[in-house]
Amino acid sequence: MLPFLEAVPLILKSFFLAFVNLQFLLLFLVVMALIALQYGRMERIREDFFGVKTGLARADILSATGFGLLGGLAGSFLAVFTGLTVSGELYYLWAVAVLLMLINMRFLCFAYAGGVLAFSHLLLGFPAINVPQILALVAVLHMVESFLILVSGHLGAVPAYIKGAGGKVVGGFTLQKFWPIPIIVLAVITGVTVEGGVEMPDWWPLIRPGIPGDPRNLTYLLLPVVAGLGYGDVAIARSPAEKSRLSSLCLGAYSLLLLVLAVLADQSRAVAVAAALFSPLGHEAVIFAGRALELKGKPLYVPPEKGVRVLDVIPDSPAWRLGLRPGDVVLAFDGQELSGSADFYSRLKEAFLPLTVDYRSQATGTPRRGVMLPPAPGRPWGIVTVPEAEEDRYVELFTTGPLGRWLLQGLRKFMS
Known part of the structure; x- marks a missing residue:
């Protein structure tokens, strides 16, 4: 060497x-x-x-x-x-x-x-x-x-x-x-x-x-x-x-x-x-x-007993600037408790004024409160929640490429 x-x-x-x-x-x-x-x-x-x-x-x-x-x-x-x-x-x-x-x-x-x-x-x-x-x-x-x-x-x-x-x-x-x-x-x-x-x-x-x-x-x-x-x-x-x-x-x-x-x-x-x-x-x-x-293992990103659990947040969005991060649990908007994801998204869709948000941080385990400003017109609040019921869309962990799909199709024809 x-x-x-x-x-x-x-x-x-x-x-x-x-x-x-x-x-x-x-x-x-x-x-x-x-x-x-x-x-x-x-x-x-x-x-x-x-x-x-x-x-x-x-x-x-x-x-x-x-x-x-x-x-x-x-x-x-x-x-x-x-x-x-x-x-x-x-x-x-x-x-x-x-x-x-x-x-x-x-x-x-x-x-x-x-x-x-x-x-x-x-x-x-x-x-x-x-x-x-x-x-x-x-x-x-x-x-x-x-x-x-x-x-x-x-x-x-x-x-x-x-x-x-x-x-x-x-x-x-x-x-x-x-x-x-x-x-x-x-x-x-x-x-x-x-x-x-x-x-x-x-x-x-x-x-x-x-x-x-x-x-x-x-x-x-x-x-x-x-x-x-x-x-x-x-x-x-x-x-x-x-x-x-x-x-x-x-x-x-x-x-x-x-x-x-x-x-x-x-x-x-x-x-x-x-x-x-x-x-x-x-x-x-x-x-x-x-x-x-x-x-x-025991999944982390599942619905909580109360509120709505955050799956992900877009950086620099209103939700991000509030301090929400993956795993946090949103408990209430303007003092009114959330009953689930449907209620969560419905109230965000109707909101046009700043929202007072009560949530629990997963990182610290402590309750927090903050004001989430509305997004600019045409922009999202920047938050997605965990699935609560059976979803008809999900990720396939093992996906094939074009040659793989062609080989699978040929194998199916051969076996049929």
């Missing part, structure tokens, strides 16, 4: 110079476009709930970009100091990841693509990839994702009605985050090109002799690459912040175990097969275990 004091400025310099490389920049913009599409879809879901555009998509995209750059920089140090090298595997990774995305959006993840490629190589000898390195890359990226979930996984949570245990529809949040990850890794140089065929300009400053202590005495380049990370989960029995912390811990444990298996895969074919299987199956286990905990 590179000496620490020598590597730090090289990694920082290559990280920022990467964005003047046209090939890198174009791929980064493609990833950004895919991410923007997903946040646009989430905005439409919010619009359906609140009945008005919340305008949060742009903030979500900017936040994802900022955190993605931060995570990419952290991942760059981790990748270089662990001696992770890549070559042409990245092309295969992206091709398989995009194909899997068409089956289901949550499969736009290198854990699945990496596992498929590694298992295909071990079973069929194709494609020509380095299994330990590609799985180590998956592990490093998911360590970065674990960090990003911890610091930002709860931001931009989308309110939803979710079918819980026993088929009852309860309130909750879908946690969906997508990050563009520019990351610096080591690549072996053969002649004037990087192994895998990626050409670098003559002025690139980071080509240097082989790493001291490397018995192969190879020449390396700090190569910029682009990855995309996605996180999907639900919060029913926990707040979005609590669920993000738990998910981060579980994904961190998965990443560490996958990294260990990737290192040992170089010594044993059996371990390599186990690592290839663990990459997608372990990731699925983390997702299913997390959702099972929510579906089987």
Whole structure:
């Protein structure tokens, strides 16, 4: 590995110079476009709930970009100091990841693509990839994702009605985050090109002799690459912040175990097969275990004995400025108790003067009173409540993409 004091400025310099490389920049913009599409879809879901555009998509995209750059920089140090090298595997990774995305959006993840490629190589000898390195890359990226979930996984949570245990529809949040990850890794140089065929300009400053202590005495380049990370989960029995912390811990444990298996895969074919299987199956286990905990736990966002429970509030709306937050219970308007959601929405619809609101804060458990000013014409009060009865609309936790729907239709025709 590179000496620490020598590597730090090289990694920082290559990280920022990467964005003047046209090939890198174009791929980064493609990833950004895919991410923007997903946040646009989430905005439409919010619009359906609140009945008005919340305008949060742009903030979500900017936040994802900022955190993605931060995570990419952290991942760059981790990748270089662990001696992770890549070559042409990245092309295969992206091709398989995009194909899997068409089956289901949550499969736009290198854990699945990496596992498929590694298992295909071990079973069929194709494609020509380095299994330990590609799985180590998956592990490093998911360590970065674990960090990003911890610091930002709860931001931009989308309110939803979710079918819980026993088929009852309860309130909750879908946690969906997508990050563009520019990351610096080591690549072996053969002649004037990087192994895998990626050409670098003559002025690139980071080509240097082989790493001291490397018995192969190879020449390396700090190569910029682009990855995309996605996180999907639900919060029913926990707040979005609590669920993000738990998910981060579980994904961190998965990443560490996958990294260990990737290192040992170089010594044993059996371990390599186990690592290839663990990459997608372990990731699925983390997702299913997390959702099972929510579906089987005691829901937080259910109707209270008195009043109406808040599911979500639009930032900077009248309800937000009053101080209402998810989980709070609204007890009365102008001193008159609320009998349920229907009464709640009816009185908001008729109100045109400031409302005195009595509510109980979930964060502190204390009763509060405040004045909620009416919204501007055409704007909402900015509040949605938990479901109180059987709802005919709710979120499907596992949705398929266009290729997935086509495959299901073909299977149904075959079975009929």
